[in-house]
Structure formats: C-alpha cells, structure tokens
Amino acid sequence: MAKEKQHTGSSLLFDILEQHGVQHVFGYPGGAIMPIYDALYDSDVQHFLCRHEQGAAFSAVGYARASGKVGVCFATSGPGATNLITGLADALADSIPIVAITGQVPTAAMGSDAFQEIDIFGLSLACTKHSFQVTDINELPKVLHEAFAIALEGRQGPVLVDIPKDIQLAEITNSLENFSKLKNKVKLPPANVGSAIALLSQAKQPVLYVGGGVGMANAVPELRDFAQLTCLPSVSTLKGLGAVDPNDENYLGMLGMHGTKAANLAVQECDLLIAVGARFDDRVTGKLDEFAPNAKIIHFDIDTAEINKRRLANVAILGDLKINLPALAIPLEIENWQQKCQQMKIDCAWDYNHPGETIFAPAVLKEISDQMPENTCVTTDVGQHQMWAAQHMSFDDPSDWLTSGGMGTMGFGLPAAIGAQISRPNDCVITVTGDGSFMMNVQELSTIKRFQVPVKIVLIDNGKLGMVRQWQELFFAGRLSETDLSDNPDFVMLATAFNIKAREITKKSEVSEAIKEMIDHEGPYLLQVKINAEDNVWPLVPPNTGNDKMMEST
Amino acid sequence: MNRYQLAIQVDDKQVVLERILQVTRYRGFLIDGITAKVNTGTHIGYIELLVRSDRPIELLVDQINKLIDIKEVKLTNRAS
Numbered sequence: 272m273a274k275e276k277q278h279t280g281s282s283l284l285f286d287i288l289e290q291h292g293v294q295h296v297f298g299y300p301g302g303a304i305m306p307i308y309d310a311l312y313d314s315d316v317q318h319f320l321c322r323h324e325q326g327a328a329f330s331a332v333g334y335a336r337a338s339g340k341v342g343v344c345f346a347t348s349g350p351g352a353t354n355l356i357t358g359l360a361d362a363l364a365d366s367i368p369i370v371a372i373t374g375q376v377p378t379a380a381m382g383s384d385a386f387q388e389i390d391i392f393g394l395s396l397a398c399t400k401h402s403f404q405v406t407d408i409n410e411l412p413k414v415l416h417e418a419f420a421i422a423l424e425g426r427q428g429p430v431l432v433d434i435p436k437d438i439q440l441a442e443i444t445n446s447l448e449n450f451s452k453l454k455n456k457v458k459l460p461p462a463n464v465g466s467a468i469a470l471l472s473q474a475k476q477p478v479l480y481v482g483g484g485v486g487m488a489n490a491v492p493e494l495r496d497f498a499q500l501t502c503l504p505s506v507s508t509l510k511g512l513g514a515v516d517p518n519d520e521n522y523l524g525m526l527g528m529h530g531t532k533a534a535n536l537a538v539q540e541c542d543l544l545i546a547v548g549a550r551f552d553d554r555v556t557g558k559l560d561e562f563a564p565n566a567k568i569i570h571f572d573i574d575t576a577e578i579n580k581r582r583l584a585n586v587a588i589l590g591d592l593k594i595n596l597p598a599l600a601i602p603l604e605i606e607n608w609q610q611k612c613q614q615m616k617i618d619c620a621w622d623y624n625h626p627g628e629t630i631f632a633p634a635v636l637k638e639i640s641d642q643m644p645e646n647t648c649v650t651t652d653v654g655q656h657q658m659w660a661a662q663h664m665s666f667d668d669p670s671d672w673l674t675s676g677g678m679g680t681m682g683f684g685l686p687a688a689i690g691a692q693i694s695r696p697n698d699c700v701i702t703v704t705g706d707g708s709f710m711m712n713v714q715e716l717s718t719i720k721r722f723q724v725p726v727k728i729v730l731i732d733n734g735k736l737g738m739v740r741q742w743q744e745l746f747f748a749g750r751l752s753e754t755d756l757s758d759n760p761d762f763v764m765l766a767t768a769f770n771i772k773a774r775e776i777t778k779k780s781e782v783s784e785a786i787k788e789m790i791d792h793e794g795p796y797l798l799q800v801k802i803n804a805e806d807n808v809w810p811l812v813p814p815n816t817g818n819d820k821m822m823e824s825t
Numbered sequence: 826m827n828r829y830q831l832a833i834q835v836d837d838k839q840v841v842l843e844r845i846l847q848v849t850r851y852r853g854f855l856i857d858g859i860t861a862k863v864n865t866g867t868h869i870g871y872i873e874l875l876v877r878s879d880r881p882i883e884l885l886v887d888q889i890n891k892l893i894d895i896k897e898v899k900l901t902n903r904a905s
Contacts, residue, residue, distance in 0.1 A: 392840065396847045401893045404839060421893060576887035 275446050280411050280439045281310035284372065287415045288316055293343050295319065295334065295693055297327040301347025302387055304374025306439035308345075319693060319722060322714035324351050326686040328358020329712065331369045333690030335362075336673045337648050337700075339489070341422050342369040342690060348376055349387030352433070353394065357680060360398040362429035364677025365510060366487055368422035371399075375435040378406055392433050400428030408441035412448075426574040427487055459575065459589040464598045467569050467586045471501075471599060474543035474567075476608045479503040480526070483510030483676065484548015484572060486669025490592035494547065498522075500600045504612035506534040508549050510676040513666035521609060523616050527555040528812045529658040533615040535810075535818040538563050545599075547571045548592060551581040552677070561817030571595055621663065628778050629803045632656065632731050633663045635782055639701065639729065640664035642786050647671060647699040648691045652684035652708030655737035658808045660703045682711030688726045689718055699727070699790065706732040706759050716769040719795045727789050728771075728797040730762055733804040741807045745825070746814070766797040773797040826877040828857065830902035831886070833872040836894040837863045845872060845895075848888050854878040869896065 278286065284307060288296070297319045300308040311318055321327040324346040331342030346355050352373040362369050376385040395402035401421045403414045411434070418430040471477065479501075485494045494514050498505055498521065505515050506526040515522045524531035526538055538544065544566040549555070556562035559581060570577070570584035571592060578587040588595050625631035636659050643649075649664060650673040651657040657674055666672040673691060675683040688702035709730055719726055740754040766773035772792060776785045776799070789798045810821040835841045842861055849856060858875035876885065882900060889898050 393843070396840065396844055397851065574891070576884075576891050578887075579881075580884060580887075 275444050278443050278445050279306065279310065280408055280434065280441050280443065281306040282313070283411060283443060283445055284415065284434075284439075285310055285314040285316055287412060288343065289314075291419045292340065296343040296345055297321050297330040297334070297690065298345030299324050299327055299347070299351060300345075301351045301374065303348035303376050303436050304345060304351070304372075304439070306436060307372065307374065307434070318345075319689070319718065321686065322717045323712065324354030325357050325682065326689075326712050326715040326718065328355045328369070328371065329361070329683050329686035330690035330693070330718075331371070332358060332362050332367050332683075333650060333673055333687030334694045335367050335369055335690075336687070337670055337691035338694035339670060340694065341419055342367070343372070344369065345372050347374045347387065348391070349389045351387075352391035353389055356394060356398055359395070359429045359431065361675055361678040361680045361683065363398055363400060365483065365675065366427045367429065368427040369429045370418050370422055371429060371431045373431060373433045374439070375404070375433045377437040378435045379437070381435060391431070395431045395433075398429075399431045402431040402433070404433040405438050406435065408438050408443045411438065411443065412445050462588040462590060462595055462598070463586050464588070467588060467599055468601060470543055470567055470569060470586060471545070471601065471603065474603075475605065476541045477503055477543035477545060477603070477605065478537050478541040479505040480508075480538065480544050480546045480549050481505055481511040481514050482508045482547060482549025483669065485511060485514040485592060488548060488573065488592040490548075490596060491668060493593050493596040497596045497600045501603050502605070502609055503545070503603070504537050504609060506530070506538055508552070508555055508676070509661055509674060511549065511669065512661060513669040513672045517665040517667070520613060523612060525661055527818070528557065529662065529808055529810065530818070531616075531662070532619040532810055532821055532823070533612065535812070535821060536615055537612050538566075539817070539819040541566045543567050543569065545569045545571070547596070548573075550577045556581070557812045557818040558815050561819075628780075630776065630779055630782060630800055632659050632800070632802050632806060634779075635729070635731070635786070635800055636660050636663040636703065638782055639703075639786055642790055643701060644699050644790070646695075647701060648673065648695060650674065650684045650688040650691060650700070650702045652702075652704040652711075653679045653681045654705045654708060655733075655741065655806075655808050656703050656705040656708075656731040658738075659731070681708040684708060685712050685726075685728065686715045686718075688728075689715060689724050692724045692726050693722075700725075701727045701729060703729045703731065705737060706730060706734060706756055706762070707736040709762075710759070713765070716766065716771060719771060720769040723794060725794050727792075727795070728766075729789070730797060730799045731802060732759070732762065732799050733802050733806065734759060735804050737804075738808070740804075744807070745811075745822075762797065762799045771795045771797055773799065775799040775801065777801045826855075826879055827882070827903070828875065828877045829882045829900060831874040831876065831889070832899045832901045833874060833889060834896040835870040835872060836896065837868045837870045838894045841870065841892070841894045842872065844892050845874070845889060848892065849874065849876060849885060852885050852888050853880050854885050
C-alpha cells in the first residue's frame with residue numbers, strides 16, 4: 272500500500288503526471304486552469320509556454336512521436352480548449368498518444384453559459400480516442416490513470432480530461448495507487464497464421480505494404496527481419512517511412528498519390544498484398560476499385576475496425592506485430608518478381624538534373640538528407656514541401672519522421688519540431704515547411720526564442736499555396752484562386768525579430784554550403800529557400816484514378 | 826437500405842449514449858429507433874438501436890466496439 276498524502280486536485284494531477292514519467296508539458300494558462308498553474312509552481316514537471324494552444328497540442332504530438340512517450344498539454348476552458356481541437360484531431364488521425372488537460376468553469380456554473388465556458392467534453396467526442404469530465408474529486412486519480420492507459424493501449428490516441436476549477440481546488444487524500452486496468456478491452460480473435468502462410472507461399476508476386484502502425488508497435492526490428500528473410504518487395508505509406516531500411520534493395524519507396532512509379536506499379540501488379548499497420552487510406556489507394564486489382568490481402572493490424580473497412584482481407588491477423596510478424600517469416604521463391612521490381616526501381620530513379628540557376632526543391636531535400644547527422648528528427652508541414660521531403664529524404668526510424676499524415680494539418684511542423692527537440696535534446700531537429708504552412712503557427716517562434724530550442728527551419732518558399740496552386744493548374748483549368756502569397760513578410764527579418772539566425776538563398780550554387788552552415792549552427796536557424804513558383808510535385812495520381820495512371824509531368 | 830437491430834451493453838458512464846449516437850451518424854447509419862435503460866444496481870446500461878444504411882453493419886459494430894465504455898455489441902436482427 273502506497274503512502275497516503277493530502278492533496279488538492281491540482282497537486283494530485285502533478286503527482287500522477289510524475290508517476291507516469293511525465294517530465295515536460297506544453298500549455299497556456301487562463302482563468303479556469305489557474306489552480307493547476309499554481310500547483311505547477313511547486314512541481315518538478317517542466318512547463319513550456321507556447322503562444323497558442325494549437326502550438327501546445329502540436330508540441331505534445333511532436334514530443335510523443337519523437338520519443339514514444341505520452342505527450343501532455345494544458346489549456347484553459349472555452350477558447351483555450353477549442354484551440355486544442357485541431358491538435359487532438361491530428362493525434363486521432365495519426366494514432367498519437369497524448370493527454371490533454373483542460374480547465375473548466377466550476378461545476379456550479381457549468382451549463383449556465385458562464386464566461387469562457389464551452390462544452391469541450393461534448394466537442395471532444397469526435398476528435399479524441401476517449402475523454403473524461405471530472406465532477407467528483409474522488410474520481411480524479413482513477414480518471415487520470417485511465418487517461419494514460421487508454422492513450423497507450425491498443426491503437427494509441429489522444430485522451431482529454433476536463434477538470435472544473437472547484438475540482439482542481441478540492442482536497443483529497445490519495446494513496447497514488449495506479450488502478451488503471453482497463454476492463455472493456457476488445458478481445459482479438461486468434462491470428463489465422465496457417466491461412467496466411469498458405470497465401471504467402473503460393474504467391475508469385477507478393478508485395479509488403481508498410482504503414483505507420485509498425486513504428487507505433489515498436490516493431491521496426493521485427494519488420495526489418497521479416498523483410499530481410501522473405502526478401503519481399505516493399506512499399507511504405509507516408510507515415511510508415513523509416514520502418515523499412517531505406518537501403519533495402521527490395522524497398523521501392525512510398526506508394527500512393529505522390530508515391531514512386533515503382534511502388535505503385537508493383538502494388539498494381541501484385542497477386543498478394545501484405546498490409547502491416549496500414550489502413551488503405553484514400554491517398555494510398557487512389558480509386559479504390561482499381562487498387563491492386565489482382566491481389567489477395569493479408570492484413571496485420573491492432574484495430575479490428577480497420578479490417579474490411581476499405582478493402583476486404585482474405586486473412587486478418589490482429590494483435591501485436593512484434594509477435595505476429597515473426598510467425599509469418601518464411602523464405603520465398605520469388606526471384607523473378609524481385610528482379611522485375613528492382614528493375615522498375617532503377618528505371619524510375621529520381622532525376623535531380625534541373626535546368627537553370629533556380630533552386631530545385633527535391634535536390635535541396637536530398638542534400639539535407641545526405642548531410643544531416645545520424646538520429647536527426649525531421650518534421651514537416653503540409654503541401655508540396657511535405658511530399659518532396661517524403662520522396663527525397665531517408666529516415667532510419669519512423670520516430671525520425673514526423674508529418675501530419677491522416678489529418679494533413681498545415682501549421683504542424685514548427686510546434687511539432689519544438690516538442691521533438693525537447694524530448695530529444697541531443698539530436699538535430701529540422702522542420703521542413705512551406706511559406707503557407709509556416710505562417711499558420713508562426714507565433715511559436717516565440718517559444719523557440721524563450722527556450723532557445725535549436726530547431727532548424729527549412730522554409731521552401733514559392734510565394735504560393737503550392738499544392739493547391741498545382742491542383743488549380745492541373746484540374747481547375749488554371750484558375751488560380753486565392754493561392755498567391757507573394758506579399759509574404761520578409762522571413763529573414765521576421766526570424767531575426769525573434770533572435771533566430773536566418774538566411775535566404777536563391778541560387779543552386781548556394782545550397783550545399785548553406786545547408787552545412789544551418790546544420791553546424793548551434794542555436795535555432797531559419798533557411799529560406801526561394802524556389803520557382805511553377806514547380807510541381809511529380810509523379811501524381813489524379814483524383815479518382817487508379818495508381819497505374821500516374822502523371823509524371825505536364 | 827438495410828435495417829439492423831443492435832443490442833449494446835455499456836458501463837453506465839457520462840455521455841456513453843452520446844458517443845454511440847455520434848459514431849452511428851458519422852459512420853453513415855440512420856437511426857430508426859432507440860431504447861435505453863440503466864440498471865442502477867450493476868451500473869450497466871442496455872441500449873437497443875434500430876439503424877439502417879447501405880453500408881455493411883460490421884463497420885458500425887466494430888466502431889461501437891472500439892468505444893471505451895462498451896461491454897458488448899450484438900447484432901440481434903438483420904432485416905432488410
């Protein structure tokens with residue numbers, strides 16, 4: 272029996288956070304969360320003041336993704352809480368374990384349209400894995416323990432705990448016992464390994480389709496052993512990048528809308544697709560009816576609801592990848608197919624030759640990837656720069672590649688990089704952003720300044736909302752509606768105002784040396800890379816089209 | 826559209842009914858009828874849901890099952 276201790280709800284919160292190993296939280300104070308911020312004053316937990324609650328939520332997401340720990344963020348009631356919602360939605364879409372603590376107006380005032388009152392509990396239903404509202408101080412310890420257990424159990428995700436101000440102030444004697452056993456866990460059916468092995472051994476043209484679930488399950492070694500033993504040609508989703516060894520000769524790169532031609536053609540031609548921690552997302556499949564039309568499916572997942580959701584599985588293998596993947600690792604006789612895939616990979620190798628003096632973004636990202644130190648963590652925003660980074664950079668582990676996959680949230684990159692850097696202070700952290708996305712959470716430069724977070728910012732600047740502009744050019748008859756950003760601020764001056772060293776480059780000849788200068792710089796750094804506004808991301812599978820009909824240029 | 830009847834057993838927690846209704850709507854099912862009651866002795870709630878959709882009912886059953894406070898979801902009638 273643990274020792275009993277007198278607490279307020281707020282001081283108990285910090286004891287339980289510490290009990291769960293939480294050292295760092297991201298947040299923003301306000302009226303209804305003031306008792307918690309008062310208790311923070313006496314706590315060993317380190318708080319990072321962000322400059323917008325959305326920044327706090329994304330920093331918690333970046334922290335969780337880079338470290339494998341639960342990310343924690345705080346916000347006050349009303350607008351503070353609603354500002355967290357985009358971050359929670361992002362964490363739900365990408366299955367990221369975060370615990371968000373929101374202050375709420377006192378229980379007596381709840382439901383009266385009080386100042387800064389919003390029903391965040393109701394709002395949380397569609398954007399969290401689970402949520403709680405604590406209306407009895409005696410429930411608080413159990414709820415907090417459960418919040419951490421739920422965030423991490425099975426398919427991970429965000430959990431919100433809404434705590435009214437009077438509960439934060441209420442007194443409680445607590446033993447700090449962890450009674451977090453979840454009683455309603457979904458029971459998974461036993462894996463049908465025999466059927467899967469039969470399919471695998473009969474297949475002539477099998478492909479391994481790797482998703483973000485591999486990293487979430489800590490199953491990168493098992494996946495790599497599986498890929499090495501079977502010698503399966505493999506492809507990766509956006510979120511799965513880093514799971515397969517990028518130097519594996521049978522690895523064909525990312526599949527889907529901006530995937531490699533080799534990856535997409537191999538999947539379209541395969542007779543067996545082994546999906547591992549992947550969910551047949553629309554950006555992966557293109558036109559669903561035409562996706563891998565001749566393939567049988569073996570689907571590994573932790574989430575029963577993903578099986579048969581978008582594509583029927585011939586065999587489903589539910590549960591822990593660390594246990595289930597090795598059970599299927601058998602040597603295969605598929606040399607002809609391997610050679611065909613390897614040849615396709617050679618035939619569609621990236622071409623970095625680019626006419627003229629203007630900078631070619633894919634070459635910049637390749638150069639950064641080649642120069643960055645081991646264990647560098649890269650975050651991105653959303654748009655063209657994100658797809659170029661996914662195509663042209665290589666990662667040794669999924670925790671080195673943080674990108675908003677499912678939700679595609681612009682504004683993710685900078686605060687996620689701050690969270691990643693705080694969780695991994697000794698590693699280089701680079702955020703690759705665009706001039707549109709960067710401005711969406713630009714206030715977080717202030718967080719960088721305050722804590723001297725040495726994040727490197729690579730701003731790919733085309734003075735456009737590039738991806739939308741690309742689609743307008745290709746699919747909306749060139750009618751460029753609201754995608755011009757040529758009146759952006761002077762980004763070098765902007766960074767300098769936050770005491771961040773900054774430099775603009777405009778010519779190819781400057782690229783290599785500028786990247787070196789950025790990486791060698793000890794503190795935060797912004798490198799503004801001017802590119803041609805007309806550059807597009809290739810290849811591209813047009814909307815509602817099969818992945819074998821990729822556009823490779825205009 | 827196909828019609829289905831679901832019998833759902835839940836922990837009697839705040840908003841569990843709201844969660845089920847939200848998931849049902851979001852996943853593309855229309856609700857034709859609902860009855861709900863709670864056994865105050867056991868703190869277990871029972872919800873009967875009549876729904877219709879063109880989508881396979883398994884998609885909804887799996888999504889409701891994922892909710893934390895759900896004990897059991899049973900398809901009791903598959904009428905069309």
